[in-house]
Amino acid sequence: MKHLNKICIALFALLFASTSQMVYAQSAPSFNDAEIASIAVTANDIDIKYGELALTKTKNKEITNFAKTMINDHKAVIQQAVDLVTKLKVTPQDNALSKQLNADAETTRKMLSSKKGAAFNKAYIDNEVAYHEAVIGAVKDVLIPQSQNAELKALLEAVLPALETHLEHAKMVQKNIGG
Amino acid sequence: MWNNKILLALALCFLACCTSRQPVTHYVEIKQMQFVPAILEVAQGDSVIWTNKDIVEHNVVNESKPGWESKSLKMGEMYALKIEGKDIDYLCTLHPVMKGRIVISQNK
Numbered sequence: 001m002k003h004l005n006k007i008c009i010a011l012f013a014l015l016f017a018s019t020s021q022m023v024y025a026q027s028a029p030s031f032n033d034a035e036i037a038s039i040a041v042t043a044n045d046i047d048i049k050y051g052e053l054a055l056t057k058t059k060n061k062e063i064t065n066f067a068k069t070m071i072n073d074h075k076a077v078i079q080q081a082v083d084l085v086t087k088l089k090v091t092p093q094d095n096a097l098s099k100q101l102n103a104d105a106e107t108t109r110k111m112l113s114s115k116k117g118a119a120f121n122k123a124y125i126d127n128e129v130a131y132h133e134a135v136i137g138a139v140k141d142v143l144i145p146q147s148q149n150a151e152l153k154a155l156l157e158a159v160l161p162a163l164e165t166h167l168e169h170a171k172m173v174q175k176n177i178g179g
Numbered sequence: 180m181w182n183n184k185i186l187l188a189l190a191l192c193f194l195a196c197c198t199s200r201q202p203v204t205h206y207v208e209i210k211q212m213q214f215v216p217a218i219l220e221v222a223q224g225d226s227v228i229w230t231n232k233d234i235v236e237h238n239v240v241n242e243s244k245p246g247w248e249s250k251s252l253k254m255g256e257m258y259a260l261k262i263e264g265k266d267i268d269y270l271c272t273l274h275p276v277m278k279g280r281i282v283i284s285q286n287k
Contacts, residue, residue, distance in 0.1 A: 069273050073235040080234050158211075162235055165212040168276040 029097065029142060033149050037085050038092035039101070040143065040156065043135050044074040044081070046105040050127065053112055057120045062173045066125070070166065077159050084155055118177075125174045132167040139163065202261075204228060207279065209237045209252070209271070214279035221262050221281055228259045237277070242268040 031039065047070050054067035085092060108127060115123050139156055147153035202224045208215045210232040221227065229239050231252040239258050240248040249258035251273065262281060271277040 065272075072273075076235045158234060161211040161213075162233070165274050165276055169274055172276060 031095065031097070031143070031146050032093070033088075033147060033152050034085075034090050034093035035095040035098070036143050036147055036152065036156075037081060037090060038094055038098045039138075040159075041078055041081050041092055042098040042101050043138075044078045046101060047128075047131065048074045048078075049105065049109065050112070050124065050131070053109060054120075054124050057112070057116070058124070060121050060177065062176055063121050063124060066128070066169060066173050069169070070128070073162055073166065077162070080155055080159075084151055088149060088151065090149075121177055125170055125177065128170040129167065129174055132163055132170060136160065136163045136167060202226060206230065208232050209239075209277075212274060212277060214269075214271075214277060217278070218280045218282060220284045222284060223263060224261065226259055226261050227281065228257055230257045231255065236273060237271045238273055239269055239279075240272045242270055248272075 051067040051070040051074075054063055055071075058064055058067070112120065112123055112127065139160055144153055144156045144160075147156060200222065203222070204226045205219055205221055205228070207219060207227060207229045209229060212233065212235075214229070219227065229249070229252070231237050231254055234254060236251045236253055238249050238251050239260075240246065247260065252258060262283065264283075266283055267281040269279050269281070
């Protein structure tokens with residue numbers, strides 16, 4: 001059990017370290033559906049904000065198109081999540097992980113804001129690759145297995161292919177801009 | 180003599196009816212970030228209808244230029260196209276890793 005806890009802690013540190021600054025050192029992560037809903041909404045909202053920042057900072061067409069897709073897709077996912085929690089009468093519950101995600105995202109936004117031109121494009125798309133890899137791992141290995149409600153689980157499962165496509169798309173842009 | 184001509188005309192009509200092929204409508208679902216089926220075999224004059232089943236928006240865009248393109252399709256929205264010309268490679272430009280192909284078959 002102790003070993004399992006260590007694996008879980010390590011997993012979360014890896015899964016949610018959006019670039020390199022995060023260390024999530026708590027007891028073994030275990031979430032109820034209200035917390036999972038909050039984590040899902042937070043994770044989507046963070047990527048929307050990265051995309052909105054990118055639109056103010058870049059002139060690169062591929063980065064612009066990618067950022068627009070991230071904004072639209074993650075907004076669509078949030079809408080589905082909001083519709084579901086409304087239907088289920090569940091109020092998303094802030095938790096240590098959603099707070100940590102927001103804190104890390106703030107640090108990343110500051111880092112991105114300090115960059116310009118090609119350096120910004122590279123930092124943005126590198127972060128998108130790392131962020132999607134982390135979120136995919138978390139959804140697949142933690143959030144889906146821990147979801148109790150079948151509709152919440154189904155929503156997370158439905159979102160997974162979109163996240164995987166975003167990751168492939170981000171890697172394609174990364175390669176095209178020479179990242 | 181007239182009877183023979185009428186019979187011949189009827190036979191030709193019958194033959195034409197049997198060999199001419201009515202255009203068919205094919206369906207492609209856009210689901211789980213894929214075109215399903217990704218490769219579709221059709222005949223000249225057939226139609227294809229794409230339906231978006233995903234949460235996120237998609238479009239359908241001919242990779243050849245000048246080509247055609249759908250508007251962004253929300254969940255449940257459709258795009259229809261009559262197929263004429265040669266094989267078509269298409270993609271979703273919102274998610275450019277999503278690709279599909281329509282193959283014009285002479286055997287259809």
